[in-house]
Amino acid sequence: MSEQDQTFEQMLNESFKTIHTGEVVEGTVIDVKPDEIILNIGYKADGILTKSEYSNDNSVDLAATIHVGDKMDVKVLKTNDADGQVILSYKRLALDRGNKRIEDAFNNKEVLKAKVVQVLEGGLVVVVDEVRIFIPASLVSDTYEKDLTKYDGQEIEFVVTEYNPKRRRYIGNRRILVSAEKAEKAKELFETIHAGDVVEGTVKNVTDFGAFIDLGGADGLLHISEMSWGRVENPKKVFKVGDQVKVLIKSIDGKKIALSRKFENENPWKDATEKYAVGNVVTGTVARMTDFGAFVELEPGIDALLHVSQIAKEHVDKPSDVLKVGQEVTAKIVDFNEEDKKISLSIKAMLAPEKTDDQEDGDVVSVDIDQVIADQKNDQE
Numbered sequence: 001m002s003e004q005d006q007t008f009e010q011m012l013n014e015s016f017k018t019i020h021t022g023e024v025v026e027g028t029v030i031d032v033k034p035d036e037i038i039l040n041i042g043y044k045a046d047g048i049l050t051k052s053e054y055s056n057d058n059s060v061d062l063a064a065t066i067h068v069g070d071k072m073d074v075k076v077l078k079t080n081d082a083d084g085q086v087i088l089s090y091k092r093l094a095l096d097r098g099n100k101r102i103e104d105a106f107n108n109k110e111v112l113k114a115k116v117v118q119v120l121e122g123g124l125v126v127v128v129d130e131v132r133i134f135i136p137a138s139l140v141s142d143t144y145e146k147d148l149t150k151y152d153g154q155e156i157e158f159v160v161t162e163y164n165p166k167r168r169r170y171i172g173n174r175r176i177l178v179s180a181e182k183a184e185k186a187k188e189l190f191e192t193i194h195a196g197d198v199v200e201g202t203v204k205n206v207t208d209f210g211a212f213i214d215l216g217g218a219d220g221l222l223h224i225s226e227m228s229w230g231r232v233e234n235p236k237k238v239f240k241v242g243d244q245v246k247v248l249i250k251s252i253d254g255k256k257i258a259l260s261r262k263f264e265n266e267n268p269w270k271d272a273t274e275k276y277a278v279g280n281v282v283t284g285t286v287a288r289m290t291d292f293g294a295f296v297e298l299e300p301g302i303d304a305l306l307h308v309s310q311i312a313k314e315h316v317d318k319p320s321d322v323l324k325v326g327q328e329v330t331a332k333i334v335d336f337n338e339e340d341k342k343i344s345l346s347i348k349a350m351l352a353p354e355k356t357d358d359q360e361d362g363d364v365v366s367v368d369i370d371q372v373i374a375d376q377k378n379d380q381e
Contacts, residue, residue: 019043019076019086024093029070032063039074045086049074053089056130091130098129099165106163111177119152126156126172133160135172142179185217186255195251198263203243211239213247213259220257222247227261229268229301231287268301269341276302276333276343281350283330286323294319296329296345303343306331310346 019025019041027039027047037049051062066072075096078087105112105128114133118125123136135158137148162171193199193215201213201220210223222245224235232238239245247259264270276282276298284296284304293307306329308319316322323329335344 019079021076021079023076024073025076026071026073027088029066029068029072032066032068034062037062037066039072039088041074041086041088043086045080045084047074047076047086047088049088049090053077053087053091055091056127094130098131101129102131102133102160102170103163103165106160109159111157111159112172113155113157115155116151116153119148124148124151124156126158131170133158133170133172135174139171139173139175142175142182182217187217189215189217190252190255193249193252193257195249197249198246199249200244200246201259203239203241203245206236206239206241208235211235213245215257218255218257220247220249220259222259222261226250226259229262229266231297231300231303268299269338272302272343273336273338276304276336278333278336280333281330282333282345283328284345286325286327286329288325289319289323291318294323294329296331298343302341304331304333304345305343306345306347310334310344310348313348313351 025041025043025047027041027049029037030040030046031038035051037054039047039049041047051058051060054060054062054066072090073093074088074090075093076086077089077092080086104110112128114126114128116124117127117132123134123138124140126133126135135156137145139161140148140151156174157177158172158174159176160170161173161176162169164170199215201215203211204214204219205212208224210221210227212219213222224232227235227238245261247261248263250258250260252258282298282304284298286306287295287297287303289295291308293305294311295303296306297303306319308316310331311319311322329347330350331345331347332349333343334346334349335342337343
């Protein structure tokens with residue numbers, strides 16, 4: 001090689017900057033292939049950024065993400081591989097920066113937001129600047145959630161509660177934010193609601209004894225006895241989770257809210273004095289029976305007692321001997337107690353005594369009680 005050629009080669013090499021392994025350099029994209037990106041980094045050789053060193057996401061489409069002319073910072077992994085190329089990494093630089101980002105968020109208790117990229121049996125995985133953060137199932141919400149799949153692909157907020165880069169252990173906590181938000185909503189709710197208010201809520205849970213209603217900050221209990229003016233045998237047949245319901249705030253005791261669906265304008269007893277006056281004949285349905293009598297539902301919320309002694313003129317051992325639940329009966333009201341909300345019925349009182357010789361035609365005659373009951377049974381069937 002001539003002195004002139006050596007001088008030219010030296011001048012050419014000197015025109016390129018010197019790079020070192022681990023250094024961060026800026027490059028300009030000059031070509032994008034399905035599995036790699038070629039960058040001009042101002043060095044005598046172009047830099048190669050493979051797909052695996054660009055992102056941990058194997059599904060990424062380089063051609064759709066990176067374009068010729070884009071500028072990007074990359075980290076130098078090798079300055080001269082077997083083919084004389086410079087091997088670069090973007091994800092490792094992002095990871096380094098991500099570690100710093102997570103460290104700052106951990107120290108400052110900053111609320112982060114990221115997309116859930118993986119749902120595991122024990123929790124969720126989110127990625128912040130190429131750093132994978134694990135959120136255990138117990139820290140996802142303030143209540144136990146068996147199925148976490150609903151979070152897949154969703155953006156969620158959390159705080160970093162454990163930061164250990166040496167062990168690559170990064171733990172996120174969403175529960176603390178959920179609890180804090182609920183506490184704030186509960187505070188606002190209790191400042192605005194009062195006993196006697198009618199509000200709307202969402203059925204959160206249904207049990208054998210009642211339903212818990214989410215009022216938007218706190219739950220209230222709608223006891224089975226307060227679900228209706230009528231009788232409710234099973235709350236699960238009346239409500240299901242997610243139902244929107246209008247409820248009356250019956251009482252507030254500390255953080256406990258008692259609810260009711262017994263609205264006063266729907267109270268069946270408000271017009272009962274006239275409707276169920278003594279002497280009136282009414283028709284109802286046998287709702288339940290005891291050894292001493294049958295309770296007849298005259299309308300939802302109003303039951304009347306038909307005592308066993310008032311079922312027939314003849315002796316009846318048990319109401320179930322002549323009546324059955326669901327059977328329709330007609331009887332006379334013989335007692336009405338508005339204060340205690342009690343009504344007594346009698347079928348026997350409807351039965352006139354047998355006609356005597358001195359009674360004229362048109363007078364009341366005797367009625368066959370067995371026939372009356374049989375007729376009532378036939379009508380019911």
